[in-house]
Amino acid sequence: MYSYLVRRLIALVPTLLFASMIVFSVVRLVPGDIIDLMLSESDFGADTVETRAELEKALGLDKPIYVQYFEWIGGILFRFDFGNSLWQNTPVIDDIAERMPYTIELGVLSLLIALLVAIPIGIYSAVRQETIGDYAGRTVSILGLAVPSFWIGTMVVILPAIWWGWSPPTEVVPFFEDPVANLQVFIIPSLILGFSLSAVTMRMTRTMMLEVLRQDYVRTAWAKGLTERVVVLRHALKNALIPVVTLIGLLVPFLFGGAVIIEQIFTIPGMGQLLLDSVSTRDYPLITGITLIIGFLIIVLNLVIDLCYAYLDPKVRYG
Amino acid sequence: MALLEVKNLHTHFFAEGSVVKAVDGVSFDVEPGETLAIVGESGSGKSVTAMSILRLIPNPPGEIVDGEIRFEGQDILEMTDEQVQDLRGNKIAMIFQEPMTSLNPVLTVGRQIAEPIELHRQAPLDKALEMAKVLLRKVHIAEHDKRVSSYPHQLSGGMRQRVMIAMGMACEPKLIIADEPTTALDVTVQAQLLELLKELTREGHSSLILITHDLGVVARYADRIVVMYAGRIVEQGTARDIFERPHHPYTIGLMNSIPKLDQDTKEKLIPIPGAPPDLANVPEGCAFNPRCEFAVEKCRQQRPTLEPVAVGHYKACWVDVRS
Numbered sequence A: 001m002y003s004y005l006v007r008r009l010i011a012l013v014p015t016l017l018f019a020s021m022i023v024f025s026v027v028r029l030v031p032g033d034i035i036d037l038m039l040s041e042s043d044f045g046a047d048t049v050e051t052r053a054e055l056e057k058a059l060g061l062d063k064p065i066y067v068q069y070f071e072w073i074g075g076i077l078f079r080f081d082f083g084n085s086l087w088q089n090t091p092v093i094d095d096i097a098e099r100m101p102y103t104i105e106l107g108v109l110s111l112l113i114a115l116l117v118a119i120p121i122g123i124y125s126a127v128r129q130e131t132i133g134d135y136a137g138r139t140v141s142i143l144g145l146a147v148p149s150f151w152i153g154t155m156v157v158i159l160p161a162i163w164w165g166w167s168p169p170t171e172v173v174p175f176f177e178d179p180v181a182n183l184q185v186f187i188i189p190s191l192i193l194g195f196s197l198s199a200v201t202m203r204m205t206r207t208m209m210l211e212v213l214r215q216d217y218v219r220t221a222w223a224k225g226l227t228e229r230v231v232v233l234r235h236a237l238k239n240a241l242i243p244v245v246t247l248i249g250l251l252v253p254f255l256f257g258g259a260v261i262i263e264q265i266f267t268i269p270g271m272g273q274l275l276l277d278s279v280s281t282r283d284y285p286l287i288t289g290i291t292l293i294i295g296f297l298i299i300v301l302n303l304v305i306d307l308c309y310a311y312l313d314p315k316v317r318y319g
Numbered sequence B: 001m002a003l004l005e006v007k008n009l010h011t012h013f014f015a016e017g018s019v020v021k022a023v024d025g026v027s028f029d030v031e032p033g034e035t036l037a038i039v040g041e042s043g044s045g046k047s048v049t050a051m052s053i054l055r056l057i058p059n060p061p062g063e064i065v066d067g068e069i070r071f072e073g074q075d076i077l078e079m080t081d082e083q084v085q086d087l088r089g090n091k092i093a094m095i096f097q098e099p100m101t102s103l104n105p106v107l108t109v110g111r112q113i114a115e116p117i118e119l120h121r122q123a124p125l126d127k128a129l130e131m132a133k134v135l136l137r138k139v140h141i142a143e144h145d146k147r148v149s150s151y152p153h154q155l156s157g158g159m160r161q162r163v164m165i166a167m168g169m170a171c172e173p174k175l176i177i178a179d180e181p182t183t184a185l186d187v188t189v190q191a192q193l194l195e196l197l198k199e200l201t202r203e204g205h206s207s208l209i210l211i212t213h214d215l216g217v218v219a220r221y222a223d224r225i226v227v228m229y230a231g232r233i234v235e236q237g238t239a240r241d242i243f244e245r246p247h248h249p250y251t252i253g254l255m256n257s258i259p260k261l262d263q264d265t266k267e268k269l270i271p272i273p274g275a276p277p278d279l280a281n282v283p284e285g286c287a288f289n290p291r292c293e294f295a296v297e298k299c300r301q302q303r304p305t306l307e308p309v310a311v312g313h314y315k316a317c318w319v320d321v322r323s
């Protein structure tokens, strides 16, 4: 298990390097040049060939792209320096460090909510198949699949404002400064994002539970005289969760995608907002830095998922 | 008094307007300490009979629609769920057909053997695990101290079935139901396991219901035999009755279709022609009539009932095929 982890961590390096190349070049291919943008804001001076060249030089964009790349990646690898923002000239990593906790909090809370909702309801739905509870659970889950979270989010912001003049709090404080105030802001967006994730998870849990409950070893468990609780929770659930964990691994990137949108709606100053801002201002170092960090987070989360696998499935643990 | 009395058991499966009468009026007794074999072709209702005894029929689609199953005089079908749970794995244990899939892949074998001990003997987990080790030794698993913490995928098929047997024996049951405990295992392992089962039942003075379609196994281990066809009993008697004086054409057919070790192979094996009927659509009259060489007109109209042909020997057939 230990050596497996080490192997996985080593394999991370080429993956991230490859990703960094793609991101680095793709970002520069996006139409609309930062120089155009800067010059359109008058304080950089008139749009002449000289000012252009000057600006490019100042920003380091005059060098060949591979030189830029190696300088950039070298900075990351040897000094953990992701470069400076082209607009503010502040270190990109500082911006990211300031925003990242909010996104991570939103992601973790949503995932927790999704699991807390989806797994118990999925189990219940499977064990009490074709009862009212099962239908209710399945209906809610179809709603969750059909209704996009940005729509729910927008409604939650707009409707109370129209009806009661109330809108969800947006004054964001770091969790460790004031947990209560922090959660007041985060709970609604997390519920919305968690709900949309829970739909798929719930269906998967239900399907897998139904599948597992038909297995011979569940019959063996019944034949020992175990109660339904023990049969379901000890014998069936652990087996049913193995594929559910895979699904969660696949959902992680969607979690980030969803977070970007939800952050916009609820004006949470997280990585999502930062990413959108950086894209619209063509702040190349910021875009590449954020993307790389998000990629890294996704890979780390997938490692955590693999650990869960090993915990659930002895065949993985013992090779 | 018999340990187990099954009377007029009917277990049906309901699906899309059709009814599969998997068990259709089965009655038999099991005496304390005896081994009763249930034989019959695939689909004749052996497993459903066995599962009905512990009320393990999945519902829906299955349901025990009629009958009595008396264990130590008490009707299992009348018991509360708690009372049945108290019997399962305790006084009545079941060993299933598929050793490869009947153990839970994510729990250690020790934990799985310990479970009924924890449950029915109110033993703490560590004590129960100690007892699991003893049980593993009893079923002759080498390195039983290490094997308690193995997972099923680390064991061979034969070892897994030994684990199943250990699990069944955990609470010293009065009745063990072994549903084809050795199919899918190779012949030497089969013989070892059956010896083991026999030895353990004798030691514990338990009764055994041995379900199989291997008549060779039956001849060696059973005291009495029930022959099933299409959800009904067609012949029933002591092992001697059945082997030396079979009365029912189906039983005779089964006998002729097995190789006999003590006879010259000159005698040809004659398989029973045709296939067992679709249980949702059993032939009128005697269910065996389309395959029976002795069939007469009456066989196609009236269903034969189980009648005695000698003391303790019964058959359900209109024709006296022995004369």
Ligand SMILES: Nc1ncnc2c1ncn2[C@@H]1O[C@H](COP(=O)(O)OP(=O)(O)OP(=O)(O)O)[C@@H](O)[C@H]1O
Binding pocket: B013, B020, B022, B040, B041, B042, B043, B044, B045, B046, B047, B048, B049, B058, B061, B062, B213, B279
């Ligand atoms: N879960 C179920 N759902 C629907 N029908 C079933 C179910 N279990 C059994 N049956 C029906 O009951 C019939 C008898 O099945 P059973 O398993 O008792 O046969 P068997 O004698 O044990 O055969 P085998 O030797 O193949 O194990 C089957 O043909 C099938 O049609």
Ligand code: SF4
Binding pocket: B248, B249, B250, B286, B287, B288, B289, B290, B292, B293, B294, B295, B296, B299, B304, B316, B317, B318, B319
């Ligand atoms: S009743 Fe008739 S058809 Fe059925 S087994 Fe006897 S002889 Fe054959």
Ligand SMILES: [Mg+2]
Binding pocket: B046, B047, B048, B097, B179, B180
């Ligand atoms: Mg069977």
